[in-house]
Amino acid sequence: MSLDNSRLLVKVARLYYDQNLTQAEIAERLRLSRQKIQRMLSQALDSRVVQISIHPVLGTYSHLERVLEERFQLAEALVIETTAYDNQAVVAREIGAGAAAYLLRVVRPNDKIVISWGNSLLGMVNALPYPSRTHADGIQVIQGLGGLGDPNHEIHATQLVRRAAGVLNADAILLPAPAVAGSRAARKALESDRYVRQVLEKARGADLAFVGIGSSSAETILVPEFWNIMTPATLAELEGRGAVGSINLRYFDERGQTVPSELNSCVIGLTLEELKKIYRVVVIAGGRAKLKAIAAALRAGLVNVLVTDHLTAQELAKTEGRVRGAPRR
Numbered sequence: 428m429s430l431d432n433s434r435l436l437v438k439v440a441r442l443y444y445d446q447n448l449t450q451a452e453i454a455e456r457l458r459l460s461r462q463k464i465q466r467m468l469s470q471a472l473d474s475r476v477v478q479i480s481i482h483p484v485l486g487t488y489s490h491l492e493r494v495l496e497e498r499f500q501l502a503e504a505l506v507i508e509t510t511a512y513d514n515q516a517v518v519a520r521e522i523g524a525g526a527a528a529y530l531l532r533v534v535r536p537n538d539k540i541v542i543s544w545g546n547s548l549l550g551m552v553n554a555l556p557y558p559s560r561t562h563a564d565g566i567q568v569i570q571g572l573g574g575l576g577d578p579n580h581e582i583h584a585t586q587l588v589r590r591a592a593g594v595l596n597a598d599a600i601l602l603p604a605p606a607v608a609g610s611r612a613a614r615k616a617l618e619s620d621r622y623v624r625q626v627l628e629k630a631r632g633a634d635l636a637f638v639g640i641g642s643s644s645a646e647t648i649l650v651p652e653f654w655n656i657m658t659p660a661t662l663a664e665l666e667g668r669g670a671v672g673s674i675n676l677r678y679f680d681e682r683g684q685t686v687p688s689e690l691n692s693c694v695i696g697l698t699l700e701e702l703k704k705i706y707r708v709v710v711i712a713g714g715r716a717k718l719k720a721i722a723a724a725l726r727a728g729l730v731n732v733l734v735t736d737h738l739t740a741q742e743l744a745k746t747e748g749r750v751r752g753a754p755r756r
Contacts, residue, residue: 430487431528434505437489439464440471445493456502458533458707491740495733498748499725502707502732505529509713509736516546518714518736519639523550526637526711526734531555533707534595537565538634541697542591543572543675544584544606545639547711552587555594566597569630571638572675572696573606602626604695606676611692618695630697636705640712641673642720661690672720674699674710674729681719682750683727699729707731713739722746 435457442448442456443464450468454461471477488506495504507525511517523546530551534540542548570588585601592599604623608614617623643666665688669680676694678686685691685699702708708729712721713736721739724730726749735743 431525431532434487434489435532436467436471436474436476437487438492438503439467440477441489441493443468444477458535488737488740491737491744494744495725495740498744499730499733500728500749501725501730503529504732504740505734506737506740507713507734509738512736512738513715515714515716518739519546519711520550520553522711522713522734522736523547523552524554526551526709527554529709529732529734530635530637533635534566535634539567539569539629539632540591540595540597541569541571541630541633541636541638541705542584542588543636543638543696544575544587545641547639547713548587548637551637551711552590552594555591557594566592566595567600567629568592568595568597569600569626569633570602571630571633571636572694573602573604575606600626600629602630602695606695607690608693608695611689614693614695623695627697631701631704633705634707636697636702636708638674638702638708638710640710640717640720640724641676642717643670643672643678657690661688664688665690671723672717674724675702679723679727679729681723681726683723683729703729709734711735715739718742726750 439453442453450461450464454464491506492504495501505525507522509518509521568588568591570584572584574583574585588601589599602623604617608617643662665678665686668686668688670678670686671681672679675696677691677699678688679699680686709732710724710730711734718739721735722743725733725743726747728749
């Protein structure tokens, strides 16, 4: 049994035996069929994961996942062991593999899946098996943010969408626009294009969204092309207005509120408010440098599913829970 399957087996067992959720409730929460839940509960008994009490499989962090789920009212938390907490590239690769396993588990026929950009999304796409084991029909993978930098670079949003769609046997819905327009007027002109408008409309109606989190620290900007947009002056402006992190290039403060800026007014892609309306927003983020940004997004209710590393999860478990009145989930 793989580590991902072992982790899911323990999670299902805890939800059923520890938290007294019904099989139907577990199926809805984890986006699985009731028959699958029934089989996994039987497997949990047969494999002695469930005896008198639930015994987590070695190498999983089911207790820590439960703490995060309860504290931040998440549908699910996936905690992945990291080998390099202070190396963002390594963390992104490791948690990306966990996100890939999650995507393959929950994807359903006719799902519309939004993908943003960043190293954690690259880690996810790189970990998807090819060809995929999924045979779901009618899936669409939608670009939720315009392109940034060299279109041929593997981290470019267009490349991520194309590769993910290829693995999932899905249709790739590409956003024919840059991530950041040269001005507000240019952004409005681009968004008035019929194809751009249609893609953004599809993205707003997605079932799942996979996004990363950026911090407001210059040291975490690993994509050279980003410096063409994120100048020191722009970064200073954002930090001066209280920005702690970003999702889909939308910078937010410690309360999870969008930070107004010239950059934000030029971004072509889903806003934080639009992302909140998507059924399930999966945030893939970890590492020491992003702790503050992740905590802010969790407290504000911007996250529905979190995929992170075990050291970040341990620190998050010490922080204040979701703010009362924060949106849904």
